[in-house]
Amino acid sequence: xxxxxxxxxxxxxxxxxxxxxxxxxxxxxxxxxxxxxxxxxxxxxxxxxxxxxxxxxxxxxxxxxxxxxxxxxxxxxxxxxxxxxxxxxxxxxxxxxxxxxxxxxxxxxxxxxxxxxxxxxxxxxxxxxxxxxxxxxxxxxxxxxxxxxxxxxxxxxxxxxxxxxxxxxxxxxxxxxxxxxxxxxxxxxxxxxxxxxxxxxxxxxxxxxxxxxxxxxxxxxxxxxxxxxxxxxxxxxxxxxxxxxxxxxxxxxxxxxxxxxxxxxxxxxxxxxxxxxxxxxxxxxxxxxxxxxxxxxxxxxxxxxxxxxxxxxxxxxxxxxxxxxxxxxxxxxxxxxxxxxxxxxxxxxxxxxxxxxxxxxxxxxxxxxxxxxxxxxxxxxxxxxxxxxxxxxxxxxxxxxxxxxxxxxxxxxxxxxxxxxxxxxxx
Amino acid sequence: xxxxxxxxxxxxxxxxxxxxxxxxxxxxxxxxxxxxxxxx
Numbered sequence: 001x002x003x004x005x006x007x008x009x010x011x012x013x014x015x016x017x018x019x020x021x022x023x024x025x026x027x028x029x030x031x032x033x034x035x036x037x038x039x040x041x042x043x044x045x046x047x048x049x050x051x052x053x054x055x056x057x058x059x060x061x062x063x064x065x066x067x068x069x070x071x072x073x074x075x076x077x078x079x080x081x082x083x084x085x086x087x088x089x090x091x092x093x094x095x096x097x098x099x100x101x102x103x104x105x106x107x108x109x110x111x112x113x114x115x116x117x118x119x120x121x122x123x124x125x126x127x128x129x130x131x132x133x134x135x136x137x138x139x140x141x142x143x144x145x146x147x148x149x150x151x152x153x154x155x156x157x158x159x160x161x162x163x164x165x166x167x168x169x170x171x172x173x174x175x176x177x178x179x180x181x182x183x184x185x186x187x188x189x190x191x192x193x194x195x196x197x198x199x200x201x202x203x204x205x206x207x208x209x210x211x212x213x214x215x216x217x218x219x220x221x222x223x224x225x226x227x228x229x230x231x232x233x234x235x236x237x238x239x240x241x242x243x244x245x246x247x248x249x250x251x252x253x254x255x256x257x258x259x260x261x262x263x264x265x266x267x268x269x270x271x272x273x274x275x276x277x278x279x280x281x282x283x284x285x286x287x288x289x290x291x292x293x294x295x296x297x298x299x300x301x302x303x304x305x306x307x308x309x310x311x312x313x314x315x316x317x318x319x320x321x322x323x324x325x326x327x328x329x330x331x332x333x334x335x336x337x338x339x340x341x342x343x344x345x346x347x348x349x350x351x352x353x354x355x356x357x358x359x360x361x362x363x364x365x366x367x368x369x370x371x372x373x374x375x376x377x378x379x380x381x382x383x384x385x386x387x388x389x390x391x392x393x394x395x396x397x398x399x400x401x402x403x404x405x406x407x408x409x410x411x412x413x414x415x416x417x418x419x420x421x422x423x424x425x426x427x
Numbered sequence: 428x429x430x431x432x433x434x435x436x437x438x439x440x441x442x443x444x445x446x447x448x449x450x451x452x453x454x455x456x457x458x459x460x461x462x463x464x465x466x467x
Contacts, residue, residue, distance in 0.1 A: 087443055091453070095455065102462065184463075188456070198448060344446065345442055
């Protein structure tokens with residue numbers, strides 16, 4: 001019997017499941033809020049350039065946030081234990097970059113409040129991959145299956161309703177392109193959860209995974225931007241976009257906070273539950289779009305009914321899936337999948353088990369080094385400089401609602417961050 | 428168990444290349460790039 005086969009204590013399993021669910025909701029708030037700064041940007045800038053600048057913000061956040069939370073020395077420990085995950089993380093980062101670029105086409109063609117739910121169908125794909133490849137929902141019982149399947153059907157119906165509403169929102173001829181872009185992003189993100197699950201079944205810390213993940217993101221995005229724009233036009237566009245660099249990179253930074261919570265949700269409740277939960281970002285996106293940016297203003301009542309009805313259906317579906325939490329028996333089948341990964345890639349059993357239980361592995365070291373402080377201070381200084389150069393866009397937004405939603409996001413960040421620290425020390 | 432043989436780059440790359448889980452995301456990534464090309 002392998003080290004990972006001893007069942008996790010029931011109390012510990014319950015607290016990790018609750019933590020994963022909480023992380024999923026916090027992820028929803030921050031992933032939803034991340035699209036707001038991007039809406040502030042002049043639509044004359046090409047989507048590829050917008051995506052490249054956003055990914056630069058993402059890159060900085062994915063190194064500086066782990067440096068701030070635990071220090072980057074733990075990354076070395078994780079790589080020593082599971083070096084193959086570098087390849088998986090870079091692959092996932094490449095997928096993220098392509099999906100992110102597609103979402104910008106989607107937002108421009110069908111609007112934020114429509115595009116969001118469409119690419120959030122990625123959770124359906126996440127459930128499928130979780131079941132097929134990682135033993136999720138095995139031995140789950142008919143109630144949990146009903147919750148997951150019923151939730152999935154609800155979410156699909158909601159997405160369809162919103163797609164119908166998109167024909168009212170988009171410019172003529174643009175709706176189909178926007179829908180393809182949003183669904184394409186959904187498929188890429190849904191499949192990107194395969195590397196996520198591989199990493200967390202094997203015991204890797206999310207804070208380590210994202211540092212390599214972001215290398216794939218930045219390299220792919222730079223190649224895409226150079227390929228589609230050319231070096232000189234790209235440079236010209238970047239320099240002329242000085243006033244909006246801050247907003248785009250801020251969007252990337254906010255996204256990383258949400259993604260980090262999503263990674264912890266994936267780790268502790270699996271992709272079949274964690275992803276639908278973090279897809280409550282659709283509701284946050286809807287709130288930002290309608291309350292702050294006055295999207296759908298002037299639309300007919302039937303459009304409002306379609307958008308609201310579709311969103312509620314999707315949210316109810318996500319909740320139904322989330323409430324179908326894993327039993328001890330199902331969790332033991334996750335451990336089987338973890339064993340398989342450990343055997344294939346030669347990962348130490350105790351490392352895998354420590355990761356699944358959210359506790360420190362013996363070889364762990366979390367001291368911050370000079371490099372960590374350089375990362376933290378350098379990123380902060382860069383954002384201060386960009387903020388000084390930034391111009392507030394000339395568009396009508398509701399500042400009161402923007403502040404109210406931001407306060408709610410920070411409240412979730414603080415409470416979930418404390419819960420993660422107390423339960424796992426960000427492991 | 429983590430062994431030096433299994434951590435050798437050649438062994439790791441062979442393990443990845445023969446892992447069907449690896450080729451699913453790769454295929455989806457290529458399809459995504461094709462879609463992006465059509466939209467650009």
